[in-house]
Amino acid sequence: xxxxxxxxxxxxxxxxxxxxxxxxxxxxxxxxxxxxxxxxxxxxxxxxxxxxxxxxxxxxxxxxxxxxxxxxxxxxxxxxxxxxxxxxxxxxxxxxxxxxxxxxxxxxxxxxxxxxxxxxxxxxxxxxxxxxxxxxxxxxxxxxxxxxxxxxxxxxxxxxxxxxxxxxxxxxxxxxxxxxxxxxxxxxxxxxxxxxxxxxxxxxxxxxxxxxxxxxxxxxxxxxxxxxxxxxxxxxxxxxxxxxxxxxxxxxxxxxxxxxxxxxxxxxxxxxxxxxxxxxxxxxxxxxxxxxxxxxxxxxxxxxxxxxxxxxxxxxxxxxxxxxxxxxxxxxxxxxxxxxxxxxxxxxxxxxxxxxxxxxxxxxxxxxxxxxxxxxxxxxxxxxxxxxxxxxxxxxxxxxxxxxxxxxxxxxxxxxxxxxxxxxxxxxxxxxxxxxxxxxxxxxxxxxxxxxxxxxxxxxxxxxxxxxxxxxxxxxxxxxxxxxxxxxxxxxxxxxxxxxxxxxxxxxxxxxxxxxxxx
Amino acid sequence: xxxxxxxxxxxxxxxxxxxxxxxxxxxxxxxxxxxxxxxxxxxxxxxxxxxxxxxxxxxxxxxxxxxxxxxxxxxxxxxxxxxxxxxxxxxxxxxxxxxxxxxxxxxxxxxxxxxxxxxxxxxxxxxxxxxxxxxxxxxxxxxxxxxxxxxxxxxxxxxxxxxxxxxxxxxxxxxxxxxxxxxxxxxxxxxxxxxxxxxxxxxxxxxxxxxxxxxxxxxxxxxxxxxxxxxxxxxxxxxxxxxxxxxxxxxxxxxxxxxxxxxxxxxxxxxxxxxxxxxxxxxxxxxxxxxxxxxxxxxxxxxxxxxxxxxxxxxxxxxxxxxxxxxxxxxxxxxxxxxxxxxxxxxxxxxxxxxxxxxxxxxxxxxxxxxxxxxxxxxxxxxxxxxxxxxxxxxxxxxxxxxxxxxxxxxxxxxxxxxxxxxxxxxxxxxxxxxxxxxxxxxxxx
Numbered sequence: 028x029x030x031x032x033x034x035x036x037x038x039x040x041x042x043x044x045x046x047x048x049x050x051x052x053x054x055x056x057x058x059x060x061x062x063x064x065x066x067x068x069x070x071x072x073x074x075x076x077x078x079x080x081x082x083x084x085x086x087x088x089x090x091x092x093x094x095x096x097x098x099x100x101x102x103x104x105x106x107x108x109x110x111x112x113x114x115x116x117x118x119x120x121x122x123x124x125x126x127x128x129x130x131x132x133x134x135x136x137x138x139x140x141x142x143x144x145x146x147x148x149x150x151x152x153x154x155x156x157x158x159x160x161x162x163x164x165x166x167x168x169x170x171x172x173x174x175x176x177x178x179x180x181x182x183x184x185x186x187x188x189x190x191x192x193x194x195x196x197x198x199x200x201x202x203x204x205x206x207x208x209x210x211x212x213x214x215x216x217x218x219x220x221x222x223x224x225x226x227x228x229x230x231x232x233x234x235x236x237x238x239x240x241x242x243x244x245x246x247x248x249x250x251x252x253x254x255x256x257x258x259x260x261x262x263x264x265x266x267x268x269x270x271x272x273x274x275x276x277x278x279x280x281x282x283x284x285x286x287x288x289x290x291x292x293x294x295x296x297x298x299x300x301x302x303x304x305x306x307x308x309x310x311x312x313x314x315x316x317x318x319x320x321x322x323x324x325x326x327x328x329x330x331x332x333x334x335x336x337x338x339x340x341x342x343x344x345x346x347x348x349x350x351x352x353x354x355x356x357x358x359x360x361x362x363x364x365x366x367x368x369x370x371x372x373x374x375x376x377x378x379x380x381x382x383x384x385x386x387x388x389x390x391x392x393x394x395x396x397x398x399x400x401x402x403x404x405x406x407x408x409x410x411x412x413x414x415x416x417x418x419x420x421x422x423x424x425x426x427x428x429x430x431x432x433x434x435x436x437x438x439x440x441x442x443x444x445x446x447x448x449x450x451x452x453x454x455x456x457x458x459x460x461x462x463x464x465x466x467x468x469x470x471x472x473x474x475x476x477x478x479x480x481x482x483x484x485x486x487x488x489x490x491x492x493x494x495x496x497x498x499x500x501x502x503x504x505x506x507x508x509x510x511x512x513x514x515x516x517x518x519x520x521x522x523x524x525x526x527x528x529x530x531x532x533x534x535x536x537x538x539x540x541x542x543x544x545x546x
Numbered sequence: 547x548x549x550x551x552x553x554x555x556x557x558x559x560x561x562x563x564x565x566x567x568x569x570x571x572x573x574x575x576x577x578x579x580x581x582x583x584x585x586x587x588x589x590x591x592x593x594x595x596x597x598x599x600x601x602x603x604x605x606x607x608x609x610x611x612x613x614x615x616x617x618x619x620x621x622x623x624x625x626x627x628x629x630x631x632x633x634x635x636x637x638x639x640x641x642x643x644x645x646x647x648x649x650x651x652x653x654x655x656x657x658x659x660x661x662x663x664x665x666x667x668x669x670x671x672x673x674x675x676x677x678x679x680x681x682x683x684x685x686x687x688x689x690x691x692x693x694x695x696x697x698x699x700x701x702x703x704x705x706x707x708x709x710x711x712x713x714x715x716x717x718x719x720x721x722x723x724x725x726x727x728x729x730x731x732x733x734x735x736x737x738x739x740x741x742x743x744x745x746x747x748x749x750x751x752x753x754x755x756x757x758x759x760x761x762x763x764x765x766x767x768x769x770x771x772x773x774x775x776x777x778x779x780x781x782x783x784x785x786x787x788x789x790x791x792x793x794x795x796x797x798x799x800x801x802x803x804x805x806x807x808x809x810x811x812x813x814x815x816x817x818x819x820x821x822x823x824x825x826x827x828x829x830x831x832x833x834x835x836x837x838x839x840x841x842x843x844x845x846x847x848x849x850x851x852x853x854x855x856x857x858x859x860x861x862x863x864x865x866x867x868x869x870x871x872x873x874x875x876x877x878x879x880x881x882x883x884x885x886x887x888x889x890x891x892x893x894x895x896x897x898x899x900x901x902x903x904x905x906x907x908x909x910x911x912x913x914x915x916x917x918x919x920x921x922x923x924x925x926x927x928x929x930x931x932x933x934x935x936x937x938x939x940x941x942x943x944x945x946x947x948x949x950x951x952x953x954x955x956x957x958x959x960x961x962x963x964x965x966x967x968x969x970x971x972x973x974x975x976x977x978x979x980x981x982x983x984x985x986x987x988x989x990x991x992x
Contacts, residue, residue: 080599082623087613088606095583106599133600134585152598172598174589198585323642387584387642394579 052480052514053099054126054145062123063102066147069119070105074112078153080104089148092133092140093195097480101128101142106153110228110236110266113149117264118234120147126510129260131172131203134195136398137479139207139259139515146510149264151202157181158267165272166225166242171202171265175209178270187272190217193475194383205265208257210475212308212382213339215433217273219475221256226269229255232262232506242269254501259477260512262505276341279307280351281375284336284358285329285365289313289416289428292334293408295361296432299338300405302357304350306433310337310382313412315392315427316440317381323388326381329365336363336432337382339375385429386440393425393442395451397458400476401465405435414464415439424450424457436474437465463488478516486518499523566614566624568661573611573653580645581608587637587647590910592930593630601627604637604647611654625662628654630923632916633789634879639910648884649831655791675918676792681750681782728761734774741771741860744851745812747803747826750782752819752951759951762978763818763853769864769981770857774816779806783817785825788832789917800829801839804846815846818853818974820881820950821917826850827885852881853974854949858890867983868900869976871991874943874968875903876934876957878950879912891949891973898980904941908933915956931960938968944991945969947976967992 071079080086081103090098107113120127126146133140133150142148154170157178161167162185167178175196178189192211193199199209205227210219217223226240240252255262286292292311299306312320312335317328328335338354340347355366369375389396403411412428419426427440439461443454462472462485472478472485486495495517503523505511567573587604588594594603601610601623610624618624628651637647664672730748744767748760767774784799803826807815817823825832830847833839851859873895881887895903914920914930934957938946946961946968948954954970961968969990971979979988 077597080601082621084610084613084618084621084624085601085627087618088600088609090609091583093584132585132588150599155598176589195585198589323644384586384642387582387586390580390582390643 052483053097053141054143054514056100056102056144058145059125062125063145065123066119066125067103069122070103070116070147073115074105074107078106078108078112080106089130089133089142089150092130092135092138094136094138094141094479094481097138097141099142099144101148102145104142104148104150106150108153110154110230113151113154113264113266114230114234114236116147116149116234117230117232120510121233121508124508124510126513128512129202129206129264131200131206132174132195132198134199135203135207135477135479136400137207137473137477137481139477139479139512140203141480141515143513151200151264151266154202154266155200160185160187160272162187162272164242165274167270167272169201169268169270171200171205171268173201175199175201175204178272182272183275186275188275189223189270190214190273191220191223194386201268201270202265205256205268206258206260207475207477210431210434210436212310212337212379212431214475215309215431216305216307216341221253223271223273224252224256224268225271227252227255227265228267230264230266232508232511236266240269254505257477258502259479259516261502261516263511276307276343276347278344278347279339279341279375280347281369281378282336282338282340282351282354282358283328283365283367283369283378284338284363285332286334286336286358286361286363288333288362289412290409291362292336293412293432295336295358295363296408297406298357298361299354300433302353304340304353306338306350306354307341308337308339308431309433311335311428311430311432312337312382312385313428315425315442316385316389316429319388319390319392319427320381320385322391323384324377324380326377328381329367332365337378382429385427386438389427389440389442392427393444395443395445395454396427397441397443397454398476399437399439399441399458399461400473401437401439401462401470402474403435403437403465403468403470405433407468407470408432408435411437411464411468415461418457418460418464422453422457424453426457426461431474434474435470437461480515483514483516483518486516564619565617566611566620566661567654567657570660571653572615572657573650575612575615577646577650578608578612578615580643581605582643583609584642586642587640587645590636590640592632592634592636592912592914593926595911595933596926596929602630604631604641604645607631607654608645608647608650611650620658620662625658628658630926632879632912632914632919634912634916635883636879636910636912639883648828652788652791652831655789656793657791659791659793671922672790675921676787676790676795728757730757730760730764730776732776732778734764734768734776736771736773737769738863739771740773741863742813742856743773743775743811744814744816744856745775745777745807745810747780747783747807747815747817747819747822748776749817749819749822749951752822756951756954756972759818759972759975762972762975763816766857766864766974766977766981767816767853770860771863772856772860775810775812777806777810779809781806783822783826784832785819785821786917788825788828789821796825796832797836800826800832800843801836804829804833804839804843807846807849808842813849814856815850816853816856817850818949818972819952820852820878820885821952823850823852824880824884852885852887852890852949854881854891854894855885855887857894857977862894862897864981866898866977866980869898869980869984869986870900871945871969871986871989872902872904872941872943873945873947873976874906874938874941875973876906876913876938876946876948876953877909878948878953879916881949883910891947894973894977895947898976901976901980902943904943906934906941907937913953913956913960915950915952917952920952920956927956928960931956932963935960935964935966939964939966943968945971945976945986945989947971947973949973 130140151172155172159168425442443450600606784796787796913934914927920927
């Protein structure tokens with residue numbers, strides 16, 4: 028089995044004490060057929076025939092997102108083209124108490140868009156109009172299905188671009204980025220999605236269309252937009268986004284440095300930032316990750332390197348030149364044995380190609396792998412990397428490291444062969460232990476892939492019950508009926524019974540079945 | 547650990563699910579499993595670009611194959627999405643995991659042809675296409691009909707569009723017949739020192755619709771020091787058949803092509819149509835089960851070269867005359883994605899003094915021609931063609947250059963609809979014009 032492409036195998040990320048299925052997080056197939064039938068009728072009345080998918084074979088192609096290990100066939104898939112259509116779908120769901128899950132391009136790595144077997148999957152891939160590019164205002168207004176890189180393509184002729192750059196930027200959508208608060212290599216300097224979204228047209232779980240924020244920065248009142256960005260589809264669906272455009276830098280310089288070990292590369296990273304330089308990006312790859320990238324893209328990284336750093340500086344030419352010299356010196360002082368400077372866009376693209384395709388490329392050196400995503404304080408890098416290496420050595424499970432070193436955002440890739448008895452389980456244990464290492468170092472269980480279904484069970488390791496209850500209050504304020512992507516982010520699906528507002532007669536079936544608690 | 551189970555496996559009917567495929571070369575489960583579902587292939591997939599739905603993306607189609615291997619039956623809806631694939635292989639270029647979608651879809655298409663019953667209308671159209679295209683004499687008869695003036699009459703009445711929109715599409719694609727045919731000799735000696743002996747595949751569509759391309763190919767190869775042999779026994783290479791799952795027919799064409807060129811004893815087999823070259827390079831896979839050919843065909847396939855490849859390998863000796871023209875170079879999918887030939891034609895064009903090369907935006911996305919796809923799917927093909935034509939027009943170039951007859955016909959139709967004034971030529975025609983010192987107007991540059 029390649030990568031995390033799921034089958035009936037048991038390979039996959041650690042689920043913690045309770046699996047999503049046991050919690051009822053993904054719904055029961057055929058559950059509540061009358062409500063589903065009513066919703067289907069309602070959406071067929073407002074959407075064109077080709078925008079409603081109910082054929083079983085076709086539904087199955089929506090079973091998973093970029094985390095293919097978890098698979099659930101949705102009861103219905105809809106592909107609205109307008110805000111009105113999307114809102115009508117959500118209203119139908121609200122009216123009949125049917126859960127819905129939003130999906131953009133389906134590239135998420137935490138199963139955030141994993142469908143509900145008893146719900147509607149709302150896919151925004153046909154909402155892909157770029158409404159406005161306003162370079163003078165540094166704004167773009169786009170549909171949620173517009174691809175991240177397409178915003179940059181549209182803005183580049185005017186001298187601007189869209190800064191957040193997840194590795195999947197060629198295909199991931201702005202709506203998905205907004206839901207996941209996506210990051211990327213250059214977020215070290217430019218910040219995450221939340222720093223680049225100024226407004227959104229938003230469909231609430233009741234199907235109302237509201238405006239959050241706007242073209243101007245920092246709207247008065249509560250920062251509801253701030254709550255929505257990164258809420259992983261649990262508060263509603265963005266149907267339009269106002270994003271900030273960033274001026275194309277006058278100068279970009281990219282350096283590829285080869286080191287003997289990740290210790291050296293990690294120390295160089297801390298030294299660069301310690302010197303007061305904020306590069307646009309500092310990315311690290313270890314020997315195994317380099318091997319995979321070479322196999323996939325022939326990126327020509329230095330032979331024999333135990334680790335490489337990709338350091339990119341951008342900004343005014345004078346500043347970049349000065350700092351670049353300092354970065355080169357710092358790398359050499361920390362043992363860099365090979366330095367390559369990209370002199371043009373083609374060479375820069377080749378350096379980045381190796382890095383950006385690394386996840387998928389790992390499929391070339393291992394039949395299966397788990398992509399982990401954790402954050403640690405930057406200074407803890409050498410120690411944690413050493414601990415991961417020890418874990419790997421003692422367990423015999425290979426771990427490739429590709430990550431945003433500048434942010435301390437680790438992406439260990441835990442390799443295994445599912446055809447080998449017990450290999451999947453061993454890999455899961457290593458993957459889980461890595462997260463424990465992150466938490467133990469004062470870090471977090473996810474840097475940018477989100478919690479989704481994959482890490483919901485890990486939330487109690489980071490947060491107390493009180494913390495989680497407080498977050499739940501926010502969710503209930505938006506979605507008292509719990510129909511917006513239920514079962515994601517929080518370890519146990521909780522309902523909002525105690526929250527003032529609508530309360531329906533009979534206890535919720537999940538409560539009755541003992542699978543959820545009323546909150 | 548427990549994982550989310552398959553919630554929607556085969557419907558439990560009490561009998562084992564048959565699955566979509568028979569045992570004769572089903573799409574390989576191992577190749578299917580190479581896909582990690584990352585979605586990097588979606589961006590350049592023409593059908594995903596058009597419709598934005600998962601089942602009409604490479605990732606989705608692989609998922610359908612996987613479902614079929616796991617027991618899902620071959621339903622009409624499943625087949626519809628396999629059929630909708632243009633086979634442009636942009637996804638193969640885009641895939642970081644090295645998924646061999648080309649092999650997967652080819653195996654799947656053959657399974658579809660064997661195991662799926664098409665509607666009578668669809669069957670009739672496919673039969674008509676395959677009774678016509680791979681046969682030079684029949685194509686020639688069509689050309690004769692075009693020359694009578696009847697087509698214009700039929701077009702004016704709009705009858706064809708009303709009753710057979712797909713045939714109307716076919717008729718509208720065919721360029722007007724050339725005034726005179728230049729005969730292609732069986733052997734053309736090298737000019738100056740002989741550097742190679744090559745065979746030329748003259749092709750069916752190329753030969754009948756664009757005979758000037760073959761004549762130019764012969765002249766350029768000879769000028770660059772090649773003896774050019776045109777085996778008279780050659781026929782269709784089988785590309786259209788293999789790309790449409792017509793396995794047995796494709797094998798027949800392949801055997802005949804191998805025989806014809808083996809007998810000619812050439813160093814290289816030169817092809818100037820991207821689709822043909824890509825298929826011929828993959829003959830080894832097609833004839834792997836044929837003991838009489840399995841060995842020979844590998845040697846044959848290794849000798850196949852696109853004309854731009856062999857010219858780049860040889861390096862130019864014939865002097866180039868200036869050609870003051872701005873050129874938009876269009877990557878034919880079966881040249882760029884299937885054969886990885888991108889740099890050579892560009893390098894050859896750049897050698898021409900005075901020629902300015904411009905890149906077309908979204909170059910990785912297919913123009914919608916895709917063999918006979920545009921005949922079978924006229925509406926979406928037109929959308930893709932118009933998108934390509936808009937990108938071409940945006941370059942402001944006065945000459946469009948590409949290496950495949952299908953692309954030329956498709957893009958010409960779209961450019962015509964836009965009212966764009968732009969010349970169109972095969973790469974080798976541009977080289978020919980430069981070597982012979984012809985003006986840009988000889989290439990139809992307005």
